[in-house]
Amino acid sequence: MALPGDGGRAPEAVKGCTLIPELNWKPTLCYEFSPNELEREIATAEETVQALRGALEQAEARLLSLRAVQRRRTKQDDAGKTASQSQKIHAQFGRFGSWLAKQSEILLQQAEAADEKEAALRRAALQKKEDGAEAALRSEADFHSAQVVRQHVLRFLDTQAHAREAEDREGLFFRWLRDFHSEYDEAWFEQNLMRIDLAFRQMFEEAVAQHQHQSPLRKQLGASRAASSAESKKGEVHQRSMSGHVQCIR
Numbered sequence: 001m002a003l004p005g006d007g008g009r010a011p012e013a014v015k016g017c018t019l020i021p022e023l024n025w026k027p028t029l030c031y032e033f034s035p036n037e038l039e040r041e042i043a044t045a046e047e048t049v050q051a052l053r054g055a056l057e058q059a060e061a062r063l064l065s066l067r068a069v070q071r072r073r074t075k076q077d078d079a080g081k082t083a084s085q086s087q088k089i090h091a092q093f094g095r096f097g098s099w100l101a102k103q104s105e106i107l108l109q110q111a112e113a114a115d116e117k118e119a120a121l122r123r124a125a126l127q128k129k130e131d132g133a134e135a136a137l138r139s140e141a142d143f144h145s146a147q148v149v150r151q152h153v154l155r156f157l158d159t160q161a162h163a164r165e166a167e168d169r170e171g172l173f174f175r176w177l178r179d180f181h182s183e184y185d186e187a188w189f190e191q192n193l194m195r196i197d198l199a200f201r202q203m204f205e206e207a208v209a210q211h212q213h214q215s216p217l218r219k220q221l222g223a224s225r226a227a228s229s230a231e232s233k234k235g236e237v238h239q240r241s242m243s244g245h246v247q248c249i250r
Contacts, residue, residue, distance in 0.1 A: 038125045045118035052111040056104060063100050066093065146203055152180055153207035173204050 033041060070093055156176045177200060181189060 033121070033124065035125065035128070038121055038128075042118055042121045042125070045114050045121060048114045049111055049118065052107050052114060056107045056111070059100055059104055059107070063097065066096070149180070149200065149203045150207045150210070152176075153204055154211055156180075157208065157211045169208070172208075173201065176204060 070089075073089075153176060156179060157172075160172060160175075177193075177196060178189060180200070181196065
């Protein structure tokens with residue numbers, strides 16, 4: 001059986017004991033991983049931890065076995081064995097024990113590093129999931145807010161007889177802006193005018209474009225309803241006339 005030599009070098013082969021080289025893992029920015037890559041990295045880290053722990057258990061079991069062999073051989077030694085041979089065996093086992101202790105320490109360090117990497121990957125995956133959920137909620141809230149603004153603009157335009165006049169668009173915008181923030185006083189409105197102008201102008205323009213697009217359709221629908229009503233009234237008049245004519249004949 002090959003034993004470790006001087007300088008803490010590992011033996012070339014030890015039966016029943018599998019040694020794992022040091023990990024060359026370096027910290028990585030976990031936010032660079034995609035969700036699938038994070039899952040693969042976590043699985044790899046878990047496998048590494050299990051392998052390191054298994055290797056450490058094998059090494060410790062091997063050490064206990066070797067010490068048991070040493071004790072049995074000590075008991076079975078014949079009186080003819082020289083003191084130099086006994087000292088040589090003890091020295092060999094002593095070097096092997098020192099080397100194995102060092103390898104055990106390295107395996108423990110590697111296991112701790114793998115645990116830390118797994119924990120970091122899991123934290124990154126959880127943070128990414130929470131960020132995605134928060135972004136979705138914020139997007140939904142922004143959408144509903146935009147809908148509220150759009151409906152308010154459309155109702156406001158319906159009350160303005162000159163809403164379609166392009167030359168009055170600027171004044172119309174500021175009148176709507178003041179109406180939309182009517183719960184605040186003039187001092188607040190003047191102080192925050194630039195900020196709310198930037199926040200609401202684009203939504204106002206989009207709502208005006210929608211209102212202008214809907215206006216011809218509303219006119220067409222109104223004309224259609226008026227024509228239908230007139231035709232209905234004409235039919236009623238004709239029916240009453242025919243009914244009176246029949247009564248006269250009788």
